Amino acid sequence: xxxxxxxxxxxxxxxxxVELLLHGPLTRGELGLALGLTPGSVTRAVRPLxxxxxxxxxxxxxxxxxxxxxxPLDLVLDRDVVVGVKITAGRVWGVVAGLRAEVLHEASTELxxxxxxxxxxxxxxxxxxxxxxxSDRAVHGVGVSVGGQVDDVGHVSVxxxxxxxxxxxxxALRQRLDLPVVVDNDVVSLxxxxxxxxxxxxxxxxxxxxxxxxxxxxxxVGGAILELPSSARxxxxxxxxxxxxxxxxxxxxxxxxxxxxxxxxxGRAARALGREGASLDExxxxxxxxxxxxxxxxxxxxxxxxxxxxxxxxxxWPRAIVVxxxxxxxxxxxxxxxxxxxxxxxxxxAEPVTVDLQATGFTRWARGAAVAAVEAFVVxx
Ligand SMILES: [Zn+2]
Numbered sequence: 001x002x003x004x005x006x007x008x009x010x011x012x013x014x015x016x017x018v019e020l021l022l023h024g025p026l027t028r029g030e031l032g033l034a035l036g037l038t039p040g041s042v043t044r045a046v047r048p049l050x051x052x053x054x055x056x057x058x059x060x061x062x063x064x065x066x067x068x069x070x071x072p073l074d075l076v077l078d079r080d081v082v083v084g085v086k087i088t089a090g091r092v093w094g095v096v097a098g099l100r101a102e103v104l105h106e107a108s109t110e111l112x113x114x115x116x117x118x119x120x121x122x123x124x125x126x127x128x129x130x131x132x133x134x135s136d137r138a139v140h141g142v143g144v145s146v147g148g149q150v151d152d153v154g155h156v157s158v159x160x161x162x163x164x165x166x167x168x169x170x171x172a173l174r175q176r177l178d179l180p181v182v183v184d185n186d187v188v189s190l191x192x193x194x195x196x197x198x199x200x201x202x203x204x205x206x207x208x209x210x211x212x213x214x215x216x217x218x219x220x221v222g223g224a225i226l227e228l229p230s231s232a233r234x235x236x237x238x239x240x241x242x243x244x245x246x247x248x249x250x251x252x253x254x255x256x257x258x259x260x261x262x263x264x265x266x267g268r269a270a271r272a273l274g275r276e277g278a279s280l281d282e283x284x285x286x287x288x289x290x291x292x293x294x295x296x297x298x299x300x301x302x303x304x305x306x307x308x309x310x311x312x313x314x315x316x317w318p319r320a321i322v323v324x325x326x327x328x329x330x331x332x333x334x335x336x337x338x339x340x341x342x343x344x345x346x347x348x349x350a351e352p353v354t355v356d357l358q359a360t361g362f363t364r365w366a367r368g369a370a371v372a373a374v375e376a377f378v379v380x381x
Pocket of ligand 1: 248256
């Protein structure tokens with residue numbers, strides 16, 4: 001399928017490809033240093049990649065200091081792709097992405113139910129539709145992300161928002177798609193994308209917080225994702241923040257979910273705006289136009305987010321916290337409140353932490369799933 005020859009999956013050629021993918025463009029000297037190879041070995045590994053059109057030489061530049069001219073190498077990026085799919089309760093979202101997770105095409109489709117057979121059909125359909133738009137590319141695999149507990153072969157033991165227990169999603173999709181399939185927990189795949197190719201790629205320690213229907217959390221330490229025994233449950237969803245008078249479905253007053261989960265924010269938005277079913281966009285528009293009730297809702301949620309980030313900063317010592325998710329709008333609209341609440345709850349001499357609030361759509365989650373497929377290729381999983 002797609003152009004030949006294929007990228008090498010093993011050996012020194014594979015190492016060179018992975019190093020260029022993650023850190024390219026690189027000179028032969030830089031490749032040798034990074035991979036612990038002699039100049040001769042680098043030359044021997046690179047030549048067939050150049051001859052095959054998998055790697056290309058960039059313009060000559062001067063080496064460091066008064067060094068002699070060198071020729072950086074990089075992967076030829078317009079030939080290899082992966083597909084990423086994010087499953088939510090209402091829709092399936094898909095992207096085709098290049099190996100550096102640049103999104104080339106996107107599509108989504110509505111789900112009539114979360115019945116596993118219906119979802120498998122929808123995923124297979126969206127993958128087919130996306131791939132029909134890039135028939136000249138080499139497709140390396142499909143990454144699928146789902147909010148739940150997923151094992152290495154893609155068996156979903158529990159996915160609360162889909163109402164799934166014991167769904168063999170990986171096997172069902174492999175039967176339908178003639179491609180390698182990786183199924184991953186959605187927060188894990190999002191943090192994977194940040195660690196491999198996102199803003200946090202050069203940080204040895206960072207945290208990811210997601211704000212939406214649930215509150216997700218992941219931590220990367222020394223380049224490794226710390227995985228919870230059960231990724232279906234969020235470790236931060238119910239931490240006490242002591243903010244607001246809301247009560248979560250587990251009976252905690254003022255826990256993170258009671259004030260920051262999307263359903264809690266929308267419940268208060270409905271009361272403030274006097275309209276059942278008010279959306280997050282409506283809340284943010286009312287806040288932007290100076291509606292005092294809407295502003296109070298936004299600022300309370302923003303204060304809760306700041307308090308939550310202060311806890312993450314103090315307990316996990318990340319260098320950066322990436323915050324994203326479909327409920328991030330309250331944090332973006334109330335950014336000043338987020339920052340001041342975080343400052344107020346930390347020691348004056350606390351180590352500063354970069355907080356990166358990223359506006360996001362489900363495309364970003366699908367892109368995270370695509371990165372899981374890139375990683376599967378990179379580590380030859
Ligand atoms: Zn709670």
